[in-house]
Amino acid sequence: MTQTNQKAFHEYQNPSLAVDLVVFGYHDNTLSVLLLNRKEEPFKDCWTLPGGFLQMDETFLDTCSRILRTKLGMDGVFVEQLYSFDALNRDPRGRVIAVGYYALINPAKFQVVAGSMANDVKWFNVRKLPAMGFDHKSIFQLALQRLQSKIQYDPVGFELLDELFTITELHELYECILHITIDRRNFRRKILDAAYVINTGMKREGLKNRHPELYRFNKQLKKHSFQISIPAE
Amino acid sequence: MTQTNQKAFHEYQNPSLAVDLVVFGYHDNTLSVLLLNRKEEPFKDCWTLPGGFLQMDETFLDTCSRILRTKLGMDGVFVEQLYSFDALNRDPRGRVIAVGYYALINPAKFQVVAGSMANDVKWFNVRKLPAMGFDHKSIFQLALQRLQSKIQYDPVGFELLDELFTITELHELYECILHITIDRRNFRRKILDAAYVINTGMKREGLKNRHPELYRFNKQLKKHSFQISIPAE
DNA sequence: TCAAAAGTGTTAATTCTACACCCATGT
DNA sequence: ACATGGGTGTAGAATTAACACTTTTGA
Numbered sequence: 001m002t003q004t005n006q007k008a009f010h011e012y013q014n015p016s017l018a019v020d021l022v023v024f025g026y027h028d029n030t031l032s033v034l035l036l037n038r039k040e041e042p043f044k045d046c047w048t049l050p051g052g053f054l055q056m057d058e059t060f061l062d063t064c065s066r067i068l069r070t071k072l073g074m075d076g077v078f079v080e081q082l083y084s085f086d087a088l089n090r091d092p093r094g095r096v097i098a099v100g101y102y103a104l105i106n107p108a109k110f111q112v113v114a115g116s117m118a119n120d121v122k123w124f125n126v127r128k129l130p131a132m133g134f135d136h137k138s139i140f141q142l143a144l145q146r147l148q149s150k151i152q153y154d155p156v157g158f159e160l161l162d163e164l165f166t167i168t169e170l171h172e173l174y175e176c177i178l179h180i181t182i183d184r185r186n187f188r189r190k191i192l193d194a195a196y197v198i199n200t201g202m203k204r205e206g207l208k209n210r211h212p213e214l215y216r217f218n219k220q221l222k223k224h225s226f227q228i229s230i231p232a233e
Numbered sequence: 234m235t236q237t238n239q240k241a242f243h244e245y246q247n248p249s250l251a252v253d254l255v256v257f258g259y260h261d262n263t264l265s266v267l268l269l270n271r272k273e274e275p276f277k278d279c280w281t282l283p284g285g286f287l288q289m290d291e292t293f294l295d296t297c298s299r300i301l302r303t304k305l306g307m308d309g310v311f312v313e314q315l316y317s318f319d320a321l322n323r324d325p326r327g328r329v330i331a332v333g334y335y336a337l338i339n340p341a342k343f344q345v346v347a348g349s350m351a352n353d354v355k356w357f358n359v360r361k362l363p364a365m366g367f368d369h370k371s372i373f374q375l376a377l378q379r380l381q382s383k384i385q386y387d388p389v390g391f392e393l394l395d396e397l398f399t400i401t402e403l404h405e406l407y408e409c410i411l412h413i414t415i416d417r418r419n420f421r422r423k424i425l426d427a428a429y430v431i432n433t434g435m436k437r438e439g440l441k442n443r444h445p446e447l448y449r450f451n452k453q454l455k456k457h458s459f460q461i462s463i464p465a466e
Numbered sequence: 467t468c469a470a471a472a473g474t475g476t477t478a479a480t481t482c483t484a485c486a487c488c489c490a491t492g493t
Numbered sequence: 494a495c496a497t498g499g500g501t502g503t504a505g506a507a508t509t510a511a512c513a514c515t516t517t518t519g520a
Contacts, residue, residue, distance in 0.1 A: 097287075
């Protein structure tokens with residue numbers, strides 16, 4: 001942070017600073033990302049991550065909130081910093097540094113989802129993504145990797161589920177995110193042993209088979225850790 | 234990355250972008266960080282992380298290299314991005330975003346170390362740090378955490394050691410970084426089983442006890458993973 | 467009474483932990 | 494021959510993986 005030459009502090013030319021968001025949603029046993037169809041050049045009509053420029057009086061989180069609120073109609077969402085992207089030519093308009101964040105949301109809580117905003121907003125299955133503008137594909141890929149490792153030691157899964165959920169639903173979420181098969185019974189034991197969830201005593205009614213118990217996340221628990229066995233394909 | 238209002242691209246006011254470096258070195262069974270004594274306001278005469286402003290034609294890594302070369306006389310060093318720091322008031326001069334990087338170096342390779350530069354540069358034991366300017370203490374703390382977790386799944390230890398080293402030296406490095414005691418014999422087995430290192434057949438000569446075998450890192454190996462047992466104190 | 471998913475238990479294999487013992491070297 | 498680390502082995506504990514069986518529900 002030492003200044004190395006004699007120019008006054010504000011005479012330096014600075015790159016623009018954008019925040020780009022990888023918004024993950026989970027629904028119908030599918031992990032999806034929210035993409036925006038750009039209306040302006042560059043990358044007009046291309047799918048891109050939602051993003052925006054940092055204002056001078058905003059923190060990154062402020063910018064995230066603003067994007068989520070104004071462009072996607074979402075509020076009170078889990079976001080976490082991912083990485084900063086600095087390739088010289090990543091934006092044809094000039095030098096733009098992007099700070100990537102990822103968000104985890106439960107699409108059920110935001111009707112917005114289905115594209116109710118003026119912008120063309122759409123959920124895409126993370127395994128079936130379209131071409132994307134800028135370097136957004138690689139931002140997304142890093143975010144998915146991050147989510148995959150994070151979920152193995154940090155209880156963030158609940159951000160994607162309803163308040164109450166069954167072990168099977170949690171199990172499916174893990175299989176979907178990690179894209180592997182996990183033994184149902186071993187998974188259950190690990191989750192319960194880790195005190196990851198709390199049994200509410202309630203049951204999910206109205207199924208045509210046995211009514212599973214409903215759990216909620218144990219918010220006391222900060223970190224957990226269980227090995228997920230990755231079977232040979 | 235969508236632009237939300239009508240101003241021309243370059244009319245936006247942007248924060249300054251600094252790169253701050255947490256340079257780790259390992260020597261004499263001590264993990265140290267390199268700090269600079271600032272000659273200018275703000276935080277004149279305070280210890281700070283080496284850093285500098287991003288130039289318009291530089292990537293973050295370019296800036297890192299420039300800082301390492303010009304301020305510390307180092308070259309060809311391992312660096313990796315840590316996190317970006319955005320508190321509104323983190324720099325009294327104005328809005329400055331800092332992108333934190335950490336570097337791992339073998340102090341034996343750079344005589345610079347002992348403070349040969351014009352600037353007042355000094356190694357500090359990571360467990361005995363002075364007060365630091367800006368938010369550099371928290372940048373450092375995050376870097377140490379990152380190093381501690383990284384070393385458990387990524388073979389980065391070799392950046393801190395000589396080309397050839399003994400298992401005992403590697404063992405001491407791990408104990409020092411993680412700040413725990415690790416069973417010598419179990420550590421050896423895990424390292425060897427993970428194919429983390431390659432036996433060179435050579436031995437370290439001139440010791441007053443048995444001459445230990447010299448190893449080098451297995452550069453093929455991308456990731457490994459072994460659990461380090463953390464004994465109750 | 468059947469299908470389908472939920473819940474519980476068990477065994478064998480694997481991995482870890484906590485050690486003990488021998489080896490090579492300089493003094 | 495002895496003090497000082499270096500190198501190797503092993504038994505018991507703990508954890509994990511791969512299973513089979515029973516239970517609850519709606520149709």
